[in-house]
Structure formats: C-alpha cells, structure tokens
Amino acid sequence: xxxxxxxxxxxxxxxxxxxxxxxxxxxxxxxxxxxxxxxxxxxxxxxxxxxxxxxxxxxxxxxxxxxxxxxxxxxxxxxxxxxxxxxxxxxxxxxxxxxxxxxxxxxxxxxxxxxxxxxxxxxxxxxxxxxxxxx
Amino acid sequence: xxxxxxxxxxxxxxxxxxxxxxxxxxxxxxxxxxxxxxxxxxxxxxxxxxxxxxxxxxxxxxxxxxxxxxxxxxxxxxxxxxxxxxxxxxxxxxxxxxxxxxxxxxxxxxxxxxxxxxxxxxxxxxxxxxxxxxxxxxxxxxxxxxxxxxxxxxxxxxxxxxxxxxxxxxxxxxxxxxxxxxxxxxxxxxxxxxxxxxxxxxxxxxxxxxxxxxxxxxxxxxxxxxxxxxxxxxxxxxxxxxxxxxxxxxxxxxxxxxxxxxxxxxxxxxxxxxxxxxxxxxxxxxxxxxxxxxxxxxxxxxxxxxxxxxxxxxxxxxxxxxxxxxxxxxxxxxxxxxxxxxxxxxxxxxxxxxxxxxxxxxxxxxxxxxxxxxxxxxxxxxxxx
Numbered sequence: 001x002x003x004x005x006x007x008x009x010x011x012x013x014x015x016x017x018x019x020x021x022x023x024x025x026x027x028x029x030x031x032x033x034x035x036x037x038x039x040x041x042x043x044x045x046x047x048x049x050x051x052x053x054x055x056x057x058x059x060x061x062x063x064x065x066x067x068x069x070x071x072x073x074x075x076x077x078x079x080x081x082x083x084x085x086x087x088x089x090x091x092x093x094x095x096x097x098x099x100x101x102x103x104x105x106x107x108x109x110x111x112x113x114x115x116x117x118x119x120x121x122x123x124x125x126x127x128x129x130x131x132x133x134x135x
Numbered sequence: 136x137x138x139x140x141x142x143x144x145x146x147x148x149x150x151x152x153x154x155x156x157x158x159x160x161x162x163x164x165x166x167x168x169x170x171x172x173x174x175x176x177x178x179x180x181x182x183x184x185x186x187x188x189x190x191x192x193x194x195x196x197x198x199x200x201x202x203x204x205x206x207x208x209x210x211x212x213x214x215x216x217x218x219x220x221x222x223x224x225x226x227x228x229x230x231x232x233x234x235x236x237x238x239x240x241x242x243x244x245x246x247x248x249x250x251x252x253x254x255x256x257x258x259x260x261x262x263x264x265x266x267x268x269x270x271x272x273x274x275x276x277x278x279x280x281x282x283x284x285x286x287x288x289x290x291x292x293x294x295x296x297x298x299x300x301x302x303x304x305x306x307x308x309x310x311x312x313x314x315x316x317x318x319x320x321x322x323x324x325x326x327x328x329x330x331x332x333x334x335x336x337x338x339x340x341x342x343x344x345x346x347x348x349x350x351x352x353x354x355x356x357x358x359x360x361x362x363x364x365x366x367x368x369x370x371x372x373x374x375x376x377x378x379x380x381x382x383x384x385x386x387x388x389x390x391x392x393x394x395x396x397x398x399x400x401x402x403x404x405x406x407x408x409x410x411x412x413x414x415x416x417x418x419x420x421x422x423x424x425x426x427x428x429x430x431x432x433x434x435x436x437x438x439x440x441x442x443x444x445x446x447x448x449x450x451x452x453x454x455x456x457x458x459x460x461x462x463x464x465x466x467x468x469x470x471x472x473x474x475x476x477x478x479x480x481x482x483x484x485x486x487x488x489x490x491x492x493x494x495x496x497x498x499x500x501x502x503x504x505x506x507x508x509x510x511x512x513x514x515x516x517x518x519x520x
Contacts, residue, residue: 086186086398086410086479090313092463093321093475101463107480125314127188127400127410127477 003051005034005074008064010044019064020048027060028052034117047074047117078118080111084130094125142503145179145418149497154179156494158487159330159417159428166429171422174429180494180501181428183335184349184414184486185327187478188400190311191291191362192409193229194247194389197283198258200224201275206268210260211235212246212277219260223268227288230399230409242407244399247287250279251394285389287351287397291361292411295333295381296437299324299455299474301467304443309404313477315442319452319467322439323475327483328432328457332415333381335428337368341417343504348385349414349490352396354499355387357415357508365514375436375454380514385413396486412482414490418501432457439467447516 008019023029030051038044050057061071087108091100099115100122102108120133148154155178157165162181166174196217198207206223209216214235217228234241249256255276264271279285301322302308302315312323328334336342346357361382369377396412419425435457440449452467459465460474493499 087481088187088410088479089476090323091475093323093473094314094316098473102476102480104463107484121314124403125475127313127402127408128398129401 001051002054002057003049004057005047005049007072007074008046008048009070009072010038010046011068012041012043019067019069020046022063023050023060027063028056029060035119074118078111078113078116078122079132079134080109081130081132084128085109085126086128086130088127090127091122091125091131094121096121140179140418140420142418142420142501145420146500148179149494149500152495152497154494156180156182156416156491158484158491159183159335159430160484160487162425162429163329163431166425171426171429175419175422175425178419178425180491181335181417181419181425182414182487182490182494183327183332183417183428184330184412184483184488184490185293185332185478186396186412186482186486187325187327187410188311188402188408189289189292189294189411190231190408192287192289192411193227193243194250195284195286195288196226196228198224198226198277199281199283201270201273203270204268205260205262205270205273206265207260208262210258212256212258213241213249214257214259215241215243215246217243231407233407239401239404239406242399242401244407244409247389247397247409248394248399250285250389251392251397253278253280279390286386287355287389287392288358288384288386289361289411290384291363291382292385293332293361293383293413294325295331295337295366296377296379296435297325298437299439299460299465300442301439301452301472302443303441303452306443308442309402310442311402311405311408312442313402313475314404319470319472321475322460322465322467322472323477324437324457324460325477326437326457327478327480328435328461329430330480330483330487332413333366333383334435335430336415336417336424337366337381337427339366339381339508339510340424340427341420341504342383342415343507345502345505346415347500347502348416349412349486349493349499350385350387350396351389351392351412353387353391353393355385356502357383357504358386359384360508360512363514364509365512366509367511371436371454373454377436377438377454381508383508412486414486416490416494416499416501432461439465
C-alpha cells in the first residue's frame with residue numbers, strides 16, 4: 001500500500017468533470033481531499049492524498065495527466081526544525097486543521113504530518129522561524 | 136505566619152546539601168497532600184521559571200579604545216544601530232533595534248545571539264572628532280571575548296500578568312502577541328502561569344533589589360523594579376483578586392550566558408525581540424510565602440483584550456484563568472477559540488528544574504533583597520501637551 005500527497009492543477013475547461021469520482025470508482029483509490037480551490041471558468045487546484053497499490057496509483061496519474069491536469073508530488077511538505085523550536089506554541093492556534101499541538105503532559109510541540117494541509121500559516125507565525133514549507 | 140525560617144538558615148542547609156527544593160509546580164501537589172503548615176516546615180525553597188519574549192532587553196558593552204582612539208557618536212553592530220551617547224566607547228545594544236539593511240529579519244536580539252555563539256560582529260562607528268579623540272571613523276570586528284564588559288541589562292522583564300489578545304476585526308493582525316486571526320479566530324497569551332516568578336510572589340515578599348536569579352544560563356540579579364511596574368493586587372467586578380503589572384529590571388554577565396536561555400525571535404510584521412530565560416528561587420520563610428508559591432493555573436486570572444482597537448485602553452471581553460488558557464481553547468463571546476502561548480511552558484519547567492538542581496547541589500545561594508520593591512505604583516500614560 002502506497003501513500004502519496006499531490007497537487008492537481010486543472011485547466012479551466014475540464015474543471016467540471018468529476019475526476020475524483022473516477023479515481024475512486026475506476027482506479028480503486030482511497031482519496032482524501034486536503035484542500036480545494038475550484039472556480040468554474042478558472043484554473044482549479046486540489047491538494048489530495050491517495051492510498052492504493054503502486055499500479056493503481058500509476059494508472060490513475062496517467063489518466064489525470066491525459067486530461068491535461070498537472071500533477072505535482074509533495075515529497076516533503078513541512079519541515080519542522082526541532083533544534084530551533086522552543087515549544088512556545090505560537091503556531092498552535094494558527095493551524096486551521098489542528099496539526100500542531102502542545103502535548104498536555106510535556107508541553108512540547110507535536111506535529112501531526114498526516115493532518116497537515118501545507119497552508120503555510122505556521123511559517124509566518126513561528127517567532128523562531130523553525131517551520132519551513134517546501135515543495 | 137507561625138513557622139519562620141531565615142535566609143541564613145536556608146543558605147546553611149543549601150551549603151550542606153540538605154535543603155529541600157521543589158519547583159513551583161511540584162509544590163502544588165505537596166500542599167494538597169500535606170497541607171500548608173507541614174509543607175512550610177518541610178520545604179525550604181520553591182523555584183520558578185519563565186522563558187518568553189521580553190522586548191525591554193539589551194546589552195551594555197565597553198568596546199575598548201582603538202589607536203588612535205575614537206569618541207563614538209554613532210555605532211552599528213552588524214548594521215544594527217546601538218546607542219552610544221554614553222562616554223567614548225560604552226554602548227547599549229537594544230534587543231528590538233532593527234537592522235538598517237535587513238529590516239525586520241535581523242535585529243539587536245540577533246546580534247546578542249551571534250555574540251553568544253562566538254561569532255565575529257562587524258562594528259562601524261563614526262564621530263565628529265575632538266582634540267583628544269581625533270578619530271572620525273572605525274570599521275572593525277568584535278566578538279564576546281574581545282570586548283571588555285558585556286552586561287545584559289534589561290529594563291523590563293518578567294511582566295507579572297499579561298493579558299490575552301484577540302482580534303474582532305475582519306483583518307488579520309500582526310502584533311507583539313503574535314498573529315491574531317480575524318473575528319476572534321484565536322487568542323494568544325504569554326505566561327508560564329503557576330511556574331511564573333512574579334505570580335508566585337505577588338506581594339514581592341522575597342523578590343526585591345539584590346535577589347539572586349537564574350538569568351540566561353548564569354547567576355544574575357534583580358536590580359530595580361522594571362519600567363511600568365504597577366503591581367497592585369486589584370479586585371475586579373466579579374470579586375477576583377488579580378495581580379497585574381509588576382515587572383523586574385535584571386542584570387547579568389552576558390559572557391557567562393548561553394543561547395539555550397537567550398534567543399532572538401521575530402514577530403512577523405511586528406519586529407525583533409529577545410526571548411529571555413529567567414528563574415527565581417523563593418525561600419519558604421513562612422506559611423504565607425508558601426501559600427503564594429503554591430498557586431495553580433486555575434487560580435490565576437487574566438483579562439481578554441481586543442487588539443483590533445488601536446487605542447491605549449482596549450475593550451475587555453472578559454476574564455479567563457490559566458488552566459483554561461493552557462487547555463488549548465477558551466470561550467470568548469460564547470465561541471470556542473483556540474489559544475496559543477508565546478512563552479514556552481516546557482522551557483520554563485526546564486529552568487525551574489535547573490535552578491532546583493543548582494540549589495540542591497549547593498551551587499546557588501539565596502540572596503535576601505537589600506531593598507524591597509514598591510507594592511503600589513501608578514502606571515502613568517504619555518499625554519500630549
């Protein structure tokens with residue numbers, strides 16, 4: 001079972017086609033939509049996470065690309081420099097999905113990478129510049 | 136106030152390695168278990184700690200004389216202007232001074248951190264020149280070792296009980312309380328709560344001029360009340376006893392300090408500041424002092440202020456205690472609002488533990504204040520006349 005995060009950029013003309021439905025029904029993938037910006041008539045962007053066998057994912061990507069959709073992989077999303085981090089918690093309330101929290105026993109920062117939608121708000125909020133977003 | 140111990144008695148025990156030292160967190164459960172009287176008898180010292188942004192900080196330095204000598208009128212360290220209107224080669228580097236070429240990405244606090252890391256710092260100084268100090272310019276490098284004195288002298292640290300900041304406007308705000316999300320999207324606060332030095336001695340019974348403290352990794356001292364010191368305990372309309380704005384002015388030898396306890400920070404859109412690590416031991420001289428030192432997060436209240444209002448007096452949205460703040464979410468106008476601390480509780484705990492260790496090993500003696508700090512002081516505004 002593979003797990004991949006990717007950004008799909010849709011050209012205006014096919015934004016109305018139910019791509020995610022096909023990825024699930026025809027390609028058998030488990031999909032989690034992390035972020036979506038779809039405006040009819042404009043380019044649309046989807047940040048998704050997919051789970052499936054390597055062959056299923058490869059086939060699905062081939063299909064998506066055949067629709068002129070740009071696929072970019074997110075290999076390393078958010079980089080948290082634990083050496084710079086002082087566990088202040090300034091980032092905690094800024095995170096829109098609760099991926100950052102202070103452990104209620106140790107009060108040290110915990111970063112749940114699975115929840116992260118790579119919005120980058122934490123980067124701006126960190127006073128020690130201990131968080132970086134890289135694509 | 137039955138049981139009385141003296142500083143002398145406690146220090147004697149410390150020198151013998153027999154003092155019973157606990158942190159301001161540990162004392163809470165000890166008191167719950169044993170009661171005030173027994174705890175006062177058994178515990179000698181309670182240690183406190185805090186690690187948060189403290190903007191009113193800086194370093195007094197003496198650069199030494201060059202040949203030919205210069206009477207500095209303007210000086211820059213790594214392009215951060217330092218105040219030099221004090222004699223020929225004495226300068227004061229403020230933590231929040233921004234770099235002239237890097238803007239808000241580098242400032243006085245970064246120079247301080249660079250000094251602690253042993254880095255070479257670019258010095259530029261100019262002067263009109265005098266007969267006895269004919270030199271008009273010098274460009275050289277200094278480091279923490281090469282200069283004479285480097286004294287961390289902070290006019291206002293350890294703010295006793297800061298308010299909570301929220302933003303009711305439609306626009307995101309960049310403040311010294313961090314980023315405030317519109318429509319009361321988050322709430323930020325800055326305290327180490329039950330570990331906080333001044334919240335554990337709200338009446339300033341033991342913290343005064345001369346008190347020996349843990350400062351930036353070494354032993355330093357309280358030298359004066361901090362600027363804006365206004366410590367009176369007030370009772371608000373709901374009958375809560377709130378200690379407000381006591382502050383401390385502290386001093387210590389920067390050459391003995393460590394980056395572990397002094398860090399430069401940048402509040403995006405606001406500016407540079409210095410995060411200072413301070414720990415203050417409280418001698419348990421009597422049960423009243425112990426009662427104060429056993430305060431818990433649940434008992435400490437602070438006010439929620441709306442920072443979207445650009446006036447000195449900001450509207451209040453109510454009161455909340457630190458247990459609620461530390462839980463990660465508070466109710467503001469009926470809505471559950473996520474909270475963020477700007478002060479590291481984990482590091483405050485580390486400092487209180489380190490101070491406990493040093494005292495237990497006989498490496499840190501307690502100093503009775505030579506002069507008490509005022510317990511009443513008006514915090515006056517600046518009027519336009």
